[in-house]
Amino acid sequence: MSAFRIFACAICVAVATLIGIGRASAEDGHELWLRYRPVADAATAAYRQSASELVVTDNSPTIAVTQAELVKGLSAMLGKPLPVVSAVTQDGAIMLAVTGKAKVISDLRLPVAGLGNEGFVIRSATWQNHKVTVIAGNTDVGVLYGAFRYLRQIQTAQSTANLNISDKPRVQIRVLNHWDVLGRGSANSAGQSIWDWPKLPAWKDPLYTDYARANASIGINAVVPNQINADPVMLSPMYLRKLAALADVLRPYGIKMYLSVQVTSPMTVGGLKTADPLDPAVKKWWADKVSEIYTYIPDFGGLLVKADSEGEPGPQSYQRTQADGANVLADALKPHGGILFWRAFVYSNDPKWDRVKQAYDTFKPLDGKFRDNVIVQVKNGPLDFQPREPFSPLFGATPKTNIGMEVEVVKEYLGGATHLFYLGAYWEEVLQADTYAKGKGSTVASVIDGSVFKNKLTGFAGVANIGTDRDWCGSTFNQANWYSFGRLTWDPHASARAIAEDWAAMTFTPDKAFVGPVVDMMMASREADVDFMMPLGLHHQFATGHHYGPEPWGNTAGREDWNPVNYNRADKDGIGYDRTTATGTNYAGQYKPQVAAVFNDLKRIDDKDLLWFHHVSWDYKTKAGLPVWDDLVRHYDRGVGEVVAMEKIWAEMKPYVDTDRFAKTTVFLQMQEKEAKWWRDSSIAYFQSVSGRPLPEGIAPPEHSLDWYKELNTSLKVPVYPF
């Protein structure tokens, strides 16, 4: 390029910047909600007044990363480098203060006593004749969380004057489960694994640091990096070294390393003849192996186990209980302060056994039998991350067992990367559901935060949706699911709408004209997918081969526990799965009487749960006053309409969004509309073929024949967009 052209280009850029062209410049989403774009001009002066310098007197690795984050964020947002000093020199100083190390905490009598190890106080005050803002915690990790909270204040256009914020997590272990396979692939649509195992421990990809920052900013403090169907090689010294290197990167951010293991490891790794949990040699093997892990990672968090499920071996093979299986590992972890997550996702494919009853039937009788360092990890619903499930009846059923919740942050069954589906709205519905475990108000949130049964140990796990895509999650709106997961693990009682508002402001712009409509769209997005996928309580209607797209006709010999027809139970007379106490499988009876009474009673049950609990005739009138056939078809159709409505809202947001992220979301919504039609039309075609009913008035016939949709599914071997 000639000197003249370079000069001319420079002028163009300068002019463009001056007149504002390029303000909505291209972004690839990699910065997530930590973009730290300059605040609106009018607000800068006030923010600068309370952020003139950063006072740091401690030099732990966590304080170092806290300092780096504040310098990065505040300098960028306020358009002025933030000086770091070791004592207050002017008004507007921000002070980082750890209990026992900073006099300012006792001088100002900051209320740190009840904050625990991870809480913080942010207080505006006058100290040594200067106006200051103190970010204080009992530990440096508390201060780190406080720093992110302070940054959020500016990112969401809130004032930083007169601050008096105090917060602490309500759940202890807030963990991401990466279902990543070792070859860098990922099960369940989360993209390629971010863990570059082949190059660890020598090469620590900078991506890990950004990953840790993002997690710390939303309170996540634990990570299981490997597949739930665990590869035993993870327990080898070679992989433990890799794991230790990763743990070193995550540690300053308050994140502990956990590991998923198979119960047969004593055989596959240790060469023993059995993995019977009560065998003394097996006990010793686990104790030794766990001690070995701690030599690599002294603050190792603990283990996660999937047993007796989907081909994974477990204690049942030795006629032992789940508690026997768990306790041998818990005992091995106990001397080191380690925790065991033992999953309740246990089921067999015996067609006589209603699959949704199995976890409760297996675990309820074992209440009180698990060691105190065990958390039984229960999926939010009793089946498998479907668009809507009633909350698992295990929540609230076991007063003497630590129960943690597991959700899928990855949208394995919910449209993969593309659909705009804000899971915060889904999880809030589950968390706010009342178990009646100790009378009214015993919500699932109160069970898992330990308040209902006074548990000393609490946990909340999410299956990560994070991969090597530039935007981490495959789509910008999937980032909202990572974000809201973290925030809900910190406070399961929090409002999904308020979290979405913060996310939208930080990820795009705090402009109310943007945040308002976008958050409305996010909150409505959940019901849209329920409507076009599985309305009125239908469940497990996806293609069983790859979990993507509809297959209500699916019926493979020998897989009664997976077959969609076994769940919709549609025939010429009616539809729905009878799980009532009087005439069905009595799954409803696993809930407390106040809850069971509603689910059992056609008069009281909400339409949204109808076909989960009842088999009704096609003429049965729903609460909407329509025959169930008509109502079903209208829901499918409404779902498509809801996606079209989202497309319209998004189109109006163009002035607020950079070109690339705007374009990607636009295309994804178009894809979602096509898929919504696919779900609607193929489901209507199938149920019409079974019921023989005419289409309700005003509903257009399916675009293709049922055979066409069946043919499409046979050609889809993996989850791919087929249009």
Ligand code: BDP
């Ligand atoms: C199912 C997933 C499968 C997991 C299983 C689990 O499709 O890959 O292994 O859940 O939770 O939904 O273990």
